[in-house]
Amino acid sequence: MAATKKDRQASAARARADKAEKQREAALTALRSLFVLEYVANGGNGTQAYLSATGGTVKPSTAAVEACRLLRDPNIRAAVDAKLAERHKRLEMKGDEAIALLSLTARADLREAYDETGKLLPFHQWPETLALAARAIKANGDIILQDPLKARELMAVATGRLRSTVDHFHNFDHARYLAGLDDPPNGKA
Numbered sequence: 001m002a003a004t005k006k007d008r009q010a011s012a013a014r015a016r017a018d019k020a021e022k023q024r025e026a027a028l029t030a031l032r033s034l035f036v037l038e039y040v041a042n043g044g045n046g047t048q049a050y051l052s053a054t055g056g057t058v059k060p061s062t063a064a065v066e067a068c069r070l071l072r073d074p075n076i077r078a079a080v081d082a083k084l085a086e087r088h089k090r091l092e093m094k095g096d097e098a099i100a101l102l103s104l105t106a107r108a109d110l111r112e113a114y115d116e117t118g119k120l121l122p123f124h125q126w127p128e129t130l131a132l133a134a135r136a137i138k139a140n141g142d143i144i145l146q147d148p149l150k151a152r153e154l155m156a157v158a159t160g161r162l163r164s165t166v167d168h169f170h171n172f173d174h175a176r177y178l179a180g181l182d183d184p185p186n187g188k189a
């Protein structure tokens with residue numbers, strides 16, 4: 001009977017130890033997961049990620065060492081790589097989206113920024129085509145748009161209506177031209 005009581009005590013002790021270990025693992029897993037999220041969010045600063053994940057309860061030198069240790073862990077690296085791939089996929093601009101934005105820029109009409117009396121509308125009331133094409137609004141109210149001609153050129157190239165070529169074999173000597181020793185490249189002065 002004494003052996004049974006001893007076995008039960010040992011079993012209970014093992015159960016308590018297992019529970020404590022599982023709690024430590026859960027805390028470590030939570031810390032590791034938070035570290036990965038913080039590391040990706042802050043652009044790859046391991047020390048800052050560790051400080052954030054621990055709530056700033058460790059010294060920066062400790063955070064640097066622990067971050068380095070975590071980043072050598074293949075599971076952490078895989079989690080970071082997976083989060084970065086997920087982020088890249090979410091933020092990636094497809095070709096169709098780029099062409100659609102170019103199209104909006106090419107079609108921007110500055111007249112749409114004004115009401116019927118000629119007063120500049122608040123920015124939030126501008127049509128999307130104009131809002132996307134605006135590069136800057138000066139203090140005096142002047143609106144500077146993205147270059148619509150460049151947008152149209154890029155659209156023409158993207159749709160195959162314009163072929164962009166580069167002369168890789170020209171041998172124009174810019175220094176001689178600037179010194180006044182050569183004619184301009186197109187033969188016009």
